[in-house]
Amino acid sequence: MAEESILFTYVIPFVGVLLVAVGIGGAVPGGYAIIQEDITTCDQPTIAVEGAEETQQRFNTTSPDLARFDYAELSDAEQRTFEEALTDPVGEARINGSFPNAPAFRNGSLVSYEGDEHYVTVVSENPCYVTPALQFPLGVFAIVFGAVGIATPPIYRKLIELEERASFT
Amino acid sequence: MSVAPSETDNESTNCLTDNCAIVGGPTMMNRAVVEGSALALLAVFVLGLWFRARHQARPTSDGGYLTRDEIGFEIDRLQSQVYRWLTTTNHRDIGLLYIAFGTVAALWGGMDAMMLRTELLTPPADIWTPETYNALFTTHGLTMLIFFVLPVFFGIGNYFLPLLIGADDMAFPRVNAIGFWLLPPALLMARFGLLVQVGGQVLSLFLPEDTITFFLSIREVSIGWTLYAPLSVVQPNPQIDLLLLGLHLSGVATTVGAINFIATVVYERADGVDWSNLDIFSWNMMVTSGLALFAFPLLGSALVMLLLDRNLGTTFFATEGGGAILWQHLFWFWGHPEVYILFLPATGLMSLILPKFVGRKLFGYQFIVYSTLGLGVLSFGVWAHHMFTSGVDPRIKASFMAISIAIAVPSAIKVFNWITTMWDGEIKLSAPFLLCAGGIGTFIIGGVTGVFLAVIPIDILYHGTYYVVGHFHLIVVGIIPMLMIAASYYWYPIMTGRWYDKRLAKFQAGLLIFGAFVTFMILLVIGGLGLPRRQAIYPPEYQLAQQIATVGAYIIGLSALLWLYNMLVSYWQGAIVKTTDPWNLKATNQFTREWQWFEDRMVEKYDMEPATPDSTRRSYAPELQPMGLLGGVGTVAEQVYQNASLAAISGFIGTFLMSGGIGTAIVIGVLDPASFGEIAELIGFQQNPYIGAGLFLVAGTVTWPLLFLAFQEYLPGRRMFETGLTFATLIATGFSVAFYSGQQGLALVGYLTFVFVAHWAYGLGLTVPFQYLQSRRKRAMEE
Numbered sequence: 019m020a021e022e023s024i025l026f027t028y029v030i031p032f033v034g035v036l037l038v039a040v041g042i043g044g045a046v047p048g049g050y051a052i053i054q055e056d057i058t059t060c061d062q063p064t065i066a067v068e069g070a071e072e073t074q075q076r077f078n079t080t081s082p083d084l085a086r087f088d089y090a091e092l093s094d095a096e097q098r099t100f101e102e103a104l105t106d107p108v109g110e111a112r113i114n115g116s117f118p119n120a121p122a123f124r125n126g127s128l129v130s131y132e133g134d135e136h137y138v139t140v141v142s143e144n145p146c147y148v149t150p151a152l153q154f155p156l157g158v159f160a161i162v163f164g165a166v167g168i169a170t171p172p173i174y175r176k177l178i179e180l181e182e183r184a185s186f187t
Numbered sequence: 188m189s190v191a192p193s194e195t196d197n198e199s200t201n202c203l204t205d206n207c208a209i210v211g212g213p214t215m216m217n218r219a220v221v222e223g224s225a226l227a228l229l230a231v232f233v234l235g236l237w238f239r240a241r242h243q244a245r246p247t248s249d250g251g252y253l254t255r256d257e258i259g260f261e262i263d264r265l266q267s268q269v270y271r272w273l274t275t276t277n278h279r280d281i282g283l284l285y286i287a288f289g290t291v292a293a294l295w296g297g298m299d300a301m302m303l304r305t306e307l308l309t310p311p312a313d314i315w316t317p318e319t320y321n322a323l324f325t326t327h328g329l330t331m332l333i334f335f336v337l338p339v340f341f342g343i344g345n346y347f348l349p350l351l352i353g354a355d356d357m358a359f360p361r362v363n364a365i366g367f368w369l370l371p372p373a374l375l376m377a378r379f380g381l382l383v384q385v386g387g388q389v390l391s392l393f394l395p396e397d398t399i400t401f402f403l404s405i406r407e408v409s410i411g412w413t414l415y416a417p418l419s420v421v422q423p424n425p426q427i428d429l430l431l432l433g434l435h436l437s438g439v440a441t442t443v444g445a446i447n448f449i450a451t452v453v454y455e456r457a458d459g460v461d462w463s464n465l466d467i468f469s470w471n472m473m474v475t476s477g478l479a480l481f482a483f484p485l486l487g488s489a490l491v492m493l494l495l496d497r498n499l500g501t502t503f504f505a506t507e508g509g510g511a512i513l514w515q516h517l518f519w520f521w522g523h524p525e526v527y528i529l530f531l532p533a534t535g536l537m538s539l540i541l542p543k544f545v546g547r548k549l550f551g552y553q554f555i556v557y558s559t560l561g562l563g564v565l566s567f568g569v570w571a572h573h574m575f576t577s578g579v580d581p582r583i584k585a586s587f588m589a590i591s592i593a594i595a596v597p598s599a600i601k602v603f604n605w606i607t608t609m610w611d612g613e614i615k616l617s618a619p620f621l622l623c624a625g626g627i628g629t630f631i632i633g634g635v636t637g638v639f640l641a642v643i644p645i646d647i648l649y650h651g652t653y654y655v656v657g658h659f660h661l662i663v664v665g666i667i668p669m670l671m672i673a674a675s676y677y678w679y680p681i682m683t684g685r686w687y688d689k690r691l692a693k694f695q696a697g698l699l700i701f702g703a704f705v706t707f708m709i710l711l712v713i714g715g716l717g718l719p720r721r722q723a724i725y726p727p728e729y730q731l732a733q734q735i736a737t738v739g740a741y742i743i744g745l746s747a748l749l750w751l752y753n754m755l756v757s758y759w760q761g762a763i764v765k766t767t768d769p770w771n772l773k774a775t776n777q778f779t780r781e782w783q784w785f786e787d788r789m790v791e792k793y794d795m796e797p798a799t800p801d802s803t804r805r806s807y808a809p810e811l812q813p814m815g816l817l818g819g820v821g822t823v824a825e826q827v828y829q830n831a832s833l834a835a836i837s838g839f840i841g842t843f844l845m846s847g848g849i850g851t852a853i854v855i856g857v858l859d860p861a862s863f864g865e866i867a868e869l870i871g872f873q874q875n876p877y878i879g880a881g882l883f884l885v886a887g888t889v890t891w892p893l894l895f896l897a898f899q900e901y902l903p904g905r906r907m908f909e910t911g912l913t914f915a916t917l918i919a920t921g922f923s924v925a926f927y928s929g930q931q932g933l934a935l936v937g938y939l940t941f942v943f944v945a946h947w948a949y950g951l952g953l954t955v956p957f958q959y960l961q962s963r964r965k966r967a968m969e970e
Binding site: 031141146 | 693
């Protein structure tokens with residue numbers, strides 16, 4: 019075989035890998051954006067609830083101007099989430115429903131529950147992933163096109179073999 | 188960012204389970220399901236690839252379908268293989284087990300990396316929640332540092348160190364096996380959170396929540412791989428305890444392995460192998476093991492103290508006890524030697540492999556050994572540079588700063604020796620060499636950026652930024668995996684008796700180097716601009732940079748998969764090695780002991796003839812150094828005179844041609860002639876453009892041609908005109924800076940264009956007439 023073509027052996031596959039990598043970056047989140055509303059509950063913030071002891075330590079020496087709530091004042095979803103967070107291994111839970119006290123919670127609030135005060139705050143807004151409609155199809159196209167680029171060297175060698183065979187006939 | 192309250196209260200049906208907030212954590216997308224599925228798919232892909240390649244490589248007797256006897260035979264074979272691999276004490280088998288284990292861990296930790304890089308495609312935390320992101324970088328760090336790097340190096344060491352020193356096996360074969368088999372349970376404990384989460388997801392489909400509380404109360408640790416107190420003490424996640432136990436177990440395994448390596452090197456060397464000729468990889472493995480021996484037991488103690496604080500109410504790391512800073516001291520007293528435990532085996536491989544592909548013996552063997560020992564000692568004296576932003580006494584910090592700067596010296600010695608080894612060598616552009624070269628490049632950048640961080644005020648500025656991430660990843664995704672992969676290619680014929688796909692390997696090497704540079708140079712830049720690390724959310728102006736870094740990370744991931752594909756498929760379908768010296772090492776007297784072992788085995792098993800090279804020379808033989816392009820006969824003085832006179836004539840022609848370009852640039856106004864006056868001023872004359880132009884002509888006729896003659900052998904290019912063009916490009920770069928006089932926009936484009944074109948004309952004018960005159964001279968002499 020004649021001297022190996024660097025273009026077909028290395029350059030085009032390299033461009034192919036670049037395309038695949040960019041395509042993954044487009045297609046995976048793009049695909050997620052399409053199905054996220056079916057599989058997740060985005061746009062529902064996560065709150066963190068501190069234990070009574072930690073809350074007491076936090077405000078031992080300072081008394082900041084925070085909103086204060088009684089547990090009963092919270093909405094059903096807020097109450098449910100509050101209790102979930104209290105039993106959660108890392109003290110966090112996701113609001114799954116009406117969240118009327120969101121502005122106060124974002125700023126940090128104190129909630130009285132069974133005689134103790136707990137510091138509550140929003141730790142994550144969990145926004146929905148927003149993406150252009152073309153991102154997913156273009157990403158998939160880039161992956162497929164890139165895969166063809168990666169497969170170029172064996173295709174190129176096959177074509178040369180074919181040509182050499184043809185020249186003897 | 189505005190967040191609207193939910194409109195309905197029944198959206199929990201969108202979760203996979205009713206209690207998804209507990210089971211999966213507050214995830215945007217369910218991390219456990221995604222990562223578990225991706226890893227399962229990867230496992231299926233790898234196994235499928237393996238069996239497909241095996242099936243294709245084996246002959247089929249009849250119609251191609253299996254008979255009952257064949258199935259029975261396969262099952263028996265599988266049983267005997269399982270028994271063999273579970274009970275083996277052979278150092279080569281255990282080496283392969285270590286490598287396989289490390290590869291699994293790399294894929295697992297790599298999956299974490301891909302997931303967290305995907306989150307960083309967009310500024311908000313809109314794919315994973317911040318907590319999931321925290322868990323991803325925690326488990327990524329721990330898995331890669333503890334369960335990937337050292338096991339792979341222990342695997343390479345297990346396989347090759349005894350062969351390199353002429354030992355029959357490791358000093359304690361059974362202890363060796365135990366050391367390995369402690370690792371899988373250690374990894375499972377450390378990553379138990381993911382397994383439990385996946386288990387909880389599956390079980391919750393069938394069982395009520397109350398019966399599977401255990402599965403719902405554990406999740407991946409999200410406190411950072413450094414496990415800093417007080418967070419690691421107060422966070423109730425039980426997985427932290429399992430992680431600590433897993434890390435402790437892995438520490439025991441490492442210590443056991445380290446003892447074995449030291450005993451093997453000290454007591455099992457063959458006759459004729461002494462400290463003065465011990466191969467450099469074994470030296471490095473021994474120093475690494477020494478470091479592990481001192482560092483890991485301390486980590487074990489610290490982990491137990493943390494466990495006690497968490498579970499039994501001790502106060503080692505509580506404010507009223509030892510304090511949270513104590514954890515940092517203990518952790519980094521292990522942590523910084525750990526950096527060198529990960530790094531030194533890679534440098535050993537570099538020093539061993541690189542000379543084989545440049546045809547020269549390692550430059551400065553002794554200095555490399557001393558630098559390794561120096562790094563080993565100094566690595567225990569720099570830990571507090573990880574704590575410059577803490578409240579440690581500034582005077583103590585200053586001493587750590589001094590040692591942290593000093594530790595760059597032995598590393599620089601290594602780099603100097605590697606580059607000097609390559610200098611003027613006969614470089615074979617194979618995959619192992621490419622990886623060595625890439626490893627040196629990434630190490631230089633990763634190392635130098637680390638020297639800046641050793642300086643307290645700079646560290647205080649950049650400690651919490653991506654600069655640090657870029658710095659250390661240029662080492663841990665640079666020289667370390669690059670040399671692992673280089674070793675896998677270099678020794679593949681020994682391990683399998685087959686060749687890997689060389690083209691694919693070169694391609695994969697290029698991808699890895701490219702991906703690492705793109706990803707981590709970007710991180711250095713955005714860190715330099717002040718972007719904080721460890722955050723899922725970042726300002727939108729950094730999005731493009733983060734996206735490029737993510738694409739670079741995907742390229743690294745793809746290159747890793749290509750390596751795996753090459754290793755698996757070539758095992759069954761690679762070209763069979765038909766020589767006992769696959770790398771032609773005998774030609775340069777670099778046929779080391781492991782290859783001798785290979786040759787003996789090939790002779791014994793296949794009755795092969797030991798390979799004999801066409802010619803043999805010392806690995807550094809001045810008489811065989813390339814003559815260069817000048818050639819010629821006669822005394823040195825005659826040659827110098829003749830070459831210099833030819834160069835002067837050629838230089839004049841070149842300068843004349845160049846003047847055309849420069850003159851045109853002046854006429855159309857993109858080059859200011861007054862800047863020539865500065866040349867006159869430079870050597871003490873008045874600032875006069877005419878004197879400057881005269882000097883320019885003299886330099887073009889005499890100085891630059893002579894410089895070209897002196898250096899042209901070292902410039903890239905096969906033909907002389909190619910080296911001439913390279914030379915011209917280099918001096919054009921300098922010219923364009925020196926003669927720049929504030930051109931903007933199109934004037935700047937025109938200025939640069941004319942400068943480069945004029946210099947290329949000079950390069951051709953210098954070299955083509957030179958070759959022409961040289962050929963006439965030779966013809967005259969022959970006549």
